[in-house]
Amino acid sequence: xxxxxxxxxxxxxxxxxxxxxxxxxxxxxxxRAMDGLMAKRKAxxxxxxxxxxxxxxxxxRQRALAELPNLLEQLEQQLQANGIQVHWAVDGDxxxxxxxxxxxxxDARRVIKGKSMVSEEMELNHYLEQHGxxxxxxxxxxxxVQLAEETPSHIIMPAIHKNTDEISELLHDKTGTRRSHDxxxxxxxxxxxxxxxxxxxxxxxxxxNFAVASTGTLCLVENEGxxxxxxTVPPCHIAVTGIEKVVPGLDEVAVLLALLTRSATGxxxxxxxxxxxxxxxxxxxxGPEEVHVVLVDxxxxxxxxxxxxxxxxxxxRCGACMNHCPVYTRVGGHTYGTTYPGPIGKILMPHLLGxxxxxxxxxxxxxxxxxxxxxxxxxxxxxxxxxxRREAVDGDRxxxxxxxxxxxxxxxxxxxxxxxxxxxxxxxxxxRLGTALATRFRRLQPANLGAWTQYRxxxxxxxxxxxxxxxxxxxxxxxxx
Amino acid sequence: MNARKQILxxxxxxxxxxxxxxxxxxxxxxxxxWSQEECLQRFEQTLESVHGExxxxxxxxxxxxLAEILQARKVRNLLxxxxxxxxxxxRQSGRDDLPTLLAYDQVIEAWQPSLFNDVDASLTSTLGGxxxxxxxxxxxxRDEPRLMSLVPPIHIAVLDADxxxxxxxxxxxxxxxxxxxxxxxxxxxxxxxxxxIEQTLAYGVHGPRELIxxxxx
Ligand code: SF4
Numbered sequence: 001x002x003x004x005x006x007x008x009x010x011x012x013x014x015x016x017x018x019x020x021x022x023x024x025x026x027x028x029x030x031x032r033a034m035d036g037l038m039a040k041r042k043a044x045x046x047x048x049x050x051x052x053x054x055x056x057x058x059x060x061r062q063r064a065l066a067e068l069p070n071l072l073e074q075l076e077q078q079l080q081a082n083g084i085q086v087h088w089a090v091d092g093d094x095x096x097x098x099x100x101x102x103x104x105x106x107d108a109r110r111v112i113k114g115k116s117m118v119s120e121e122m123e124l125n126h127y128l129e130q131h132g133x134x135x136x137x138x139x140x141x142x143x144x145v146q147l148a149e150e151t152p153s154h155i156i157m158p159a160i161h162k163n164t165d166e167i168s169e170l171l172h173d174k175t176g177t178r179r180s181h182d183x184x185x186x187x188x189x190x191x192x193x194x195x196x197x198x199x200x201x202x203x204x205x206x207x208x209n210f211a212v213a214s215t216g217t218l219c220l221v222e223n224e225g226x227x228x229x230x231x232t233v234p235p236c237h238i239a240v241t242g243i244e245k246v247v248p249g250l251d252e253v254a255v256l257l258a259l260l261t262r263s264a265t266g267x268x269x270x271x272x273x274x275x276x277x278x279x280x281x282x283x284x285x286x287g288p289e290e291v292h293v294v295l296v297d298x299x300x301x302x303x304x305x306x307x308x309x310x311x312x313x314x315x316x317r318c319g320a321c322m323n324h325c326p327v328y329t330r331v332g333g334h335t336y337g338t339t340y341p342g343p344i345g346k347i348l349m350p351h352l353l354g355x356x357x358x359x360x361x362x363x364x365x366x367x368x369x370x371x372x373x374x375x376x377x378x379x380x381x382x383x384x385x386x387x388x389r390r391e392a393v394d395g396d397r398x399x400x401x402x403x404x405x406x407x408x409x410x411x412x413x414x415x416x417x418x419x420x421x422x423x424x425x426x427x428x429x430x431x432r433l434g435t436a437l438a439t440r441f442r443r444l445q446p447a448n449l450g451a452w453t454q455y456r457x458x459x460x461x462x463x464x465x466x467x468x469x470x471x472x473x474x475x476x477x478x479x480x481x
Numbered sequence: 482m483n484a485r486k487q488i489l490x491x492x493x494x495x496x497x498x499x500x501x502x503x504x505x506x507x508x509x510x511x512x513x514x515w516s517q518e519e520c521l522q523r524f525e526q527t528l529e530s531v532h533g534e535x536x537x538x539x540x541x542x543x544x545x546x547l548a549e550i551l552q553a554r555k556v557r558n559l560l561x562x563x564x565x566x567x568x569x570x571x572r573q574s575g576r577d578d579l580p581t582l583l584a585y586d587q588v589i590e591a592w593q594p595s596l597f598n599d600v601d602a603s604l605t606s607t608l609g610g611x612x613x614x615x616x617x618x619x620x621x622x623r624d625e626p627r628l629m630s631l632v633p634p635i636h637i638a639v640l641d642a643d644x645x646x647x648x649x650x651x652x653x654x655x656x657x658x659x660x661x662x663x664x665x666x667x668x669x670x671x672x673x674x675x676x677x678i679e680q681t682l683a684y685g686v687h688g689p690r691e692l693i694x695x696x697x698x
Contacts, residue, residue: 029679032680033679033680036680048509049509052508052509053509053510055509056505056506056507056509056510059505059506060505063505065498066498066499067498068492068498069489069492069493072488072489072492073489082664088484088485088488089484090484090487090488094484138687139677140675140677140678140686141675141677144677144678157676157677157680158677159677159678160680162679163679164678164679164681167678167679183678183679183681183683184683184684186678186683187675187678187683187685187686188683188685190686191685191686191687194687195597195687199593199594199597214659215658215659215661215662216662217662217666223673223674223675223676224673224674224675224686224687224688225631225673225686225687225688225689226686226687228627228631228667228687228688229631229687229688232627232628232631232665233589233593233628243488243492249659250653250658250659251505251507251650251653251654251659252505254510254648254649254650254653255507255510255650257649258510258649265676267531268527268613268614268615268670269614269615269616269649269668269670270670271531271669271670271671271672271673271674271688272667272668272669272670272673272688273616273667273668273670274665274667275662275665275666275667276664276665277662277663277664277665277666278664279664280664281664283623284621284623284626284627284664285585285586285587285588285589285623285626286588286589286626286627286628287626287627287664287665295488297484297488297491301488301491301492302491304491304492304495305491305494305495307495307496307497307498310495
């Protein structure tokens with residue numbers, strides 16, 4: 001297995017967006033998939049009071065976050081009492097080192113992985129391979145993406161950008177599978193190849209959907225069964241999770257589970273809901289001898305300090321915001337060049353990578369609000385986009401910027417222009433004089449307004465301002481009477 | 482230790498984190514008060530909609546139905562519990578229309594290739610079912626270990642009709658899960674599946690291709 005390519009450059013958002021927009025295959029693959037997912041989600045919530053359920057989901061996450069440090073301590077204590085080893089990692093590299101050390105201590109050379117977005121965030125596969133440890137993805141979508149040496153284009157459906165033809169060709173090239181349009185056949189051959197790998201694996205690495213503080217339980221949501229294989233067959237299981245995934249108790253899990261699967265794929269529930277609360281006990285016949293949890297911060301604790309931005313951490317990674325995003329649907333997941341694409345990526349990645357490199361992301365939105373309307377935990381995504389836009393240009397003296405790399409999009413000419421605009425508009429006399437001059441000299445208006453006129457014609461100033469027009473009209477009326 | 486302290490200190494430095502005092506309102510999670518028959522119908526419909534198979538059988542004749550199901554699929558062997566009453570009934574039935582009965586009576590390391598390659602079907606008990614989502618509750622034990630419901634291509638689960646709950650929340654509250662969780666608890670709601678190739682459903686990707694539920698009434 002070759003190493004994964006370095007993540008594509010997030011700075012290249014615009015050229016990639018243009019390329020994606022002119023690729024009919026990409027557009028068709030995403031359009032079809034997103035239409036399907038939107039319809040299924042709607043049907044799955046048909047007989048629910050969705051607004052009330054989303055209120056509850058938001059309250060559950062909000063409260064868990066309000067108590068985050070205490071819950072993390074409780075979780076650690078419970079996990080340890082259950083025989084699970086707990087590690088803390090400040091960033092992705094640190095987490096990679098912890099995982100590698102666990103593997104080394106066991107002399108592990110082969111790792112099998114279940115789906116984990118945090119491990120994508122850490123670029124764990126790349127790191128492990130650099131250290132001589134083979135890491136194989138076992139979720140079918142992730143497996144396909146790994147064979148193609150790509151990154152996932154959707155957080156729930158990693159290979160959504162490929163159609164059957166492309167996948168058949170890929171499996172043929174990389175694994176010798178016979179070319180076929182028969183999805184069952186392709187799936188069955190992947191099963192065969194991966195079963196061998198499960199048996200040979202020294203360590204299984206998974207993500208976590210919810211971590212329950214009161215019982216020390218790790219919950220995993222999946223359809224394929226590869227997650228259960230990963231966490232059960234190898235002698236050692238390592239779960240990596242962001243620190244925000246903790247919830248107080250099992251009741252809260254039931255709420256979030258009901259929202260997660262319906263929002264993500266329109267399923268009432270996934271095929272498997274796997275709750276792990278300990279390694280194999282002396283009287284058990286299977287399960288891993290060792291279970292580790294790596295709690296990864298990677299920018300989250302800093303983000304947590306700001307009461308507005310903190311809402312970002314409510315996310316349960318359902319992907320509904322991207323499924324409903326008109327921008328995501330058209331440009332596809334790879335355009336973003338980030339681990340998390342779409343609306344959640346736009347509000348989360350600036351905190352993981354800094355605004356300097358991600359400054360284009362918060363602006364790549366029409367602010368239509370669809371993401372905020374579907375989010376099962378009511379994250380005010382559009383508000384957060386506006387906040388990040390403001391931070392990118394250091395726009396507002398009343399709200400000092402906090403995000404690393406803030407101000408990176410600030411353009412001195414633009415700043416002066418807006419300052420003059422404000423000066424002109426904050427005084428009646430100046431305003432009237434300004435509009436009078438603007439309408440008189442409207443022919444001097446430039447046709448090229450930078451990015452604005454790249455895809456639009458410039459709005460033309462009217463020959464008379466509203467004030468002039470009203471004045472003239474009332475004069476006419478009084479003349480007539 | 483340092484990372485731990487650093488992370489917790491940073492979190493604790495945050496302000497505006499006062500927790501809400503009013504308890505959470507779970508009303509929106511409640512489902513209409515379904516009768517037992519409605520629960521059963523709902524369970525059946527939901528599980529069948531995701532490719533599961535549900536058979537309602539009379540407690541007295543379940544072995545006959547099991548034998549028919551296994552014969553129709555030409556199952557050569559069946560992995561089943563030994564100590565659980567279901568396993569005992571199966572093993573003591575004296576029927577000659579059942580396939581070879583296998584037992585999971587050694588650690589996985591001792592027979593992994595054989596479990597992965599030679600077992601045709603497995604049978605497990607369940608701790609109950611969830612009507613709303615068509616789910617089975619399994620808490621693996623020494624007699625019915627974790628991989629029993631996962632590795633063989635056909636999984637047959639036996640559910641007591643009296644053990645149906647309307648929602649997961651009801652089930653975990655009524656069964657008192659928060660008092661202590663087993664090392665592994667599972668909700669199983671259909672055969673293993675994937676839609677990762679162009680959103681086309683395919684079954685049996687890593688786990689069982691078929692999930693057959695016998696509801697004993
Ligand atoms: S932001 Fe909301 S809608 Fe988007 S993935 Fe997270 S929980 Fe789902």
